[in-house]
Amino acid sequence: MSLLVVDNVSVEFKTRDGIVEPLSGISFKIDAGEILGLVGETGSGKSVTAQAIMGLLPFLNGRVSSGRICFRDQDLLAISEDQYQKIRGNHISLISQNPMTSLDPVYKVGDQIVEGLRQHVVIARDDAVKRAVNVMTSLGIPNSEKVFFQYPHQLSGGLKQRIVIAMGLCADPHLLIADEPTTALDVTVQAQIVELFRKTVAQRNIGLIMITHDLGVISNLCDTVVVMYAGHVVEKGRVQEVFANPMHPYTRALLKCIPKFGMPERSLKAIQGNVPSVSTFPGGCRYHLRCPDMKPICMTEAPQTLQAGNGIEVQCHQFGPNWREEL
Amino acid sequence: MENTTNQNQIIPPANRWIRRLKKLKNNRAGVLGLIIIAGLIITALFADYIAPYSYKAQDLSLMNIPPSMDHIMGTDEFGRDVFSRIILGSRISVYVGVVSVGLSVLIGSLLGALAGYYEGWLDRVLSTVTDLTWSLPEILVALLLVAVVGAGVECVIIAIALTYWAQYARLIRGQILMLKNEIYVEATRSLGATDFTILFKHLFPNAIAPVIVAATIGIGQAIVLEATLGFLGMGAQPPLPSWGAMMSNGTAYLFISPWVIIFPGLAMMITVFGFNLFGDVLVDIMDIREDTLK
Numbered sequence: 246m247s248l249l250v251v252d253n254v255s256v257e258f259k260t261r262d263g264i265v266e267p268l269s270g271i272s273f274k275i276d277a278g279e280i281l282g283l284v285g286e287t288g289s290g291k292s293v294t295a296q297a298i299m300g301l302l303p304f305l306n307g308r309v310s311s312g313r314i315c316f317r318d319q320d321l322l323a324i325s326e327d328q329y330q331k332i333r334g335n336h337i338s339l340i341s342q343n344p345m346t347s348l349d350p351v352y353k354v355g356d357q358i359v360e361g362l363r364q365h366v367v368i369a370r371d372d373a374v375k376r377a378v379n380v381m382t383s384l385g386i387p388n389s390e391k392v393f394f395q396y397p398h399q400l401s402g403g404l405k406q407r408i409v410i411a412m413g414l415c416a417d418p419h420l421l422i423a424d425e426p427t428t429a430l431d432v433t434v435q436a437q438i439v440e441l442f443r444k445t446v447a448q449r450n451i452g453l454i455m456i457t458h459d460l461g462v463i464s465n466l467c468d469t470v471v472v473m474y475a476g477h478v479v480e481k482g483r484v485q486e487v488f489a490n491p492m493h494p495y496t497r498a499l500l501k502c503i504p505k506f507g508m509p510e511r512s513l514k515a516i517q518g519n520v521p522s523v524s525t526f527p528g529g530c531r532y533h534l535r536c537p538d539m540k541p542i543c544m545t546e547a548p549q550t551l552q553a554g555n556g557i558e559v560q561c562h563q564f565g566p567n568w569r570e571e572l
Numbered sequence: 573m574e575n576t577t578n579q580n581q582i583i584p585p586a587n588r589w590i591r592r593l594k595k596l597k598n599n600r601a602g603v604l605g606l607i608i609i610a611g612l613i614i615t616a617l618f619a620d621y622i623a624p625y626s627y628k629a630q631d632l633s634l635m636n637i638p639p640s641m642d643h644i645m646g647t648d649e650f651g652r653d654v655f656s657r658i659i660l661g662s663r664i665s666v667y668v669g670v671v672s673v674g675l676s677v678l679i680g681s682l683l684g685a686l687a688g689y690y691e692g693w694l695d696r697v698l699s700t701v702t703d704l705t706w707s708l709p710e711i712l713v714a715l716l717l718v719a720v721v722g723a724g725v726e727c728v729i730i731a732i733a734l735t736y737w738a739q740y741a742r743l744i745r746g747q748i749l750m751l752k753n754e755i756y757v758e759a760t761r762s763l764g765a766t767d768f769t770i771l772f773k774h775l776f777p778n779a780i781a782p783v784i785v786a787a788t789i790g791i792g793q794a795i796v797l798e799a800t801l802g803f804l805g806m807g808a809q810p811p812l813p814s815w816g817a818m819m820s821n822g823t824a825y826l827f828i829s830p831w832v833i834i835f836p837g838l839a840m841m842i843t844v845f846g847f848n849l850f851g852d853v854l855v856d857i858m859d860i861r862e863d864t865l866k
Contacts, residue, residue, distance in 0.1 A: 361760075
């Protein structure tokens with residue numbers, strides 16, 4: 246039994262200009278003890294995926310229009326909001342994008358951790374405080390007993406990020422979703438946080454979905470990687486396989502963009518163009534406008550998901566039956 | 573998880589109110605406001621002990637006496653001690669100001685918060701009601717109430733509460749509309765919080781500061797309004813000494829005994845001034861972000 250199965254999920258949002266579909270038929274699954282990396286440029290639908298799993302879309306004028314999201318064999322799309330509230334923070338926790346703003350400025354950080362915990366667990370306040378301080382200490386927060394009584398504005402970014410992680414971990418969830426948890430932090434703190442995630446997953450045997458656009462973090466931390474582009478999963482597989490032998494042109498382009506030490510000046514690569522906005526996704530393969538290997542078929546037909554060797558799945562005509570070099 | 577690093581008790585740091593009050597030392601206007609408000613409240617609470625005479629003791633041999641050692645603010649046309657009446661009148665002013673604005677803040681912030689949080693049809697209905705209320709003149713509402721239930725302090729309070737809440741509703745609604753897109757709201761929701769928790773535990777405390785400032789200024793306005801209605805004969809009924817009613821009665825003797833008007837007017841001016849200064853102080857005191865860790 247997989248911890249979480251996301252099966253062919255599409256999401257639509259009602260906007261003033263009509264209905265848009267930022268996610269179209271994405272699938273992946275994650276087991277306990279596994280770290281899955283969700284990677285892609287801004288606008289590729291990573292955060293929407295997280296919000297869909299958390300059941301937050303109704304609050305944002307969106308909904309899952311088709312597909313299934315199953316968490317420990319329970320269909321999350323079939324349950325009521327009341328039942329969802331018991332799952333959020335208790336079984337699945339979301340660590341949202343920006344630690345600087347995900348804490349309420351008027352409460353002491355400790356109280357916010359305790360609040361999240363007591364939402365789900367019947368526990369005396371004193372015990373909850375002890376447990377929160379223990380979690381904080383285990384996350385490497387120095388002087389946890391003091392930090393507990395401080396307000397968010399009194400803490401550094403790295404500390405705030407740890408507090409937010411502590412909020413997510415305090416109720417012992419089975420699945421943690423971290424939405425770009427290291428983006429706002431400097432590199433040394435980033436490394437510590439990544440290490441923290443690795444340890445936490447190993448110790449507690451939980452699943453972690455790591456949303457990031459930092460391929461360094463992915464290769465360092467994750468077991469599997471899901472590459473997203475414009476609301477599609479374009480490639481997924483074991484991290485080592487995908488990074489060693491990227492198949493989809495987008496994955497290849499992403500990997501080329503990583504700067505390396507000792508690169509000659511002005512040789513930093515970028516992918517030409519931008520991710521199309523959700524209302525203007527092109528027909529055919531959504532990547533064809535930026536793809537160096539584009540053929541006529543890419544403009545007209547959406548590629549199917551293909552099983553390549555090594556357990557990699559890729560969505561590109563290049564590996565399909567209709568691809569002929571001479572076209 | 574059960575490690576043993578924290579066997580010792582976890583104790584919160586000392587109360588920060590002392591630190592906040594210390595901060596006030598540099599804010600002279602604020603201290604003045606605080607002194608005025610404190611003085612007013614003490615006066616209202618202990619009016620019976622402070623007033624040298626009864627507010628209704630008439631002495632027709634002592635009509636319209638100018639300020640002297642016996643009657644430091646003179647006497648009115650019935651020979652009643654003006655000073656004693658002003659002291660007693662502070663009760664009515666504080667009562668009307670605090671209760672009416674308290675009620676308006678309660679109504680206004682509740683409706684405003686619901687409108688801002690849920691938006692949609694609820695917001696449209698509530699906002700329309702708010703706008704309609706906003707357009708009602710307080711004095712007309714008071715007149716209407718007087719016609720229905722008769723004149724009195726309670727009538728003034730209800731009239732003010734029924735008209736003032738609109739401004740607080742608008743303030744809170746705007747704040748909530750802005751704050752509900754904060755990431756900590758999503759973060760709280762991902763921890764499994766209910767709408768109720770999010771709205772009243774997280775959004776409300778963040779949104780309330782400007783309302784409290786507006787409310788202190790509103791108390792000043794309410795006191796003036798009470799005096800206006802008292803002046804028109806709609807507020808506290810004789811012999812209760814409301815400042816507005818005192819001034820109203822004094823107009824007949826304006827050139828014989830001007831002190832009957834001047835002193836209640838001064839008392840009101842100082843009170844309103846005090847509440848306005850106090851509003852600024854509250855902002856400083858309440859903003860936890862200004863607390864420094866020293």
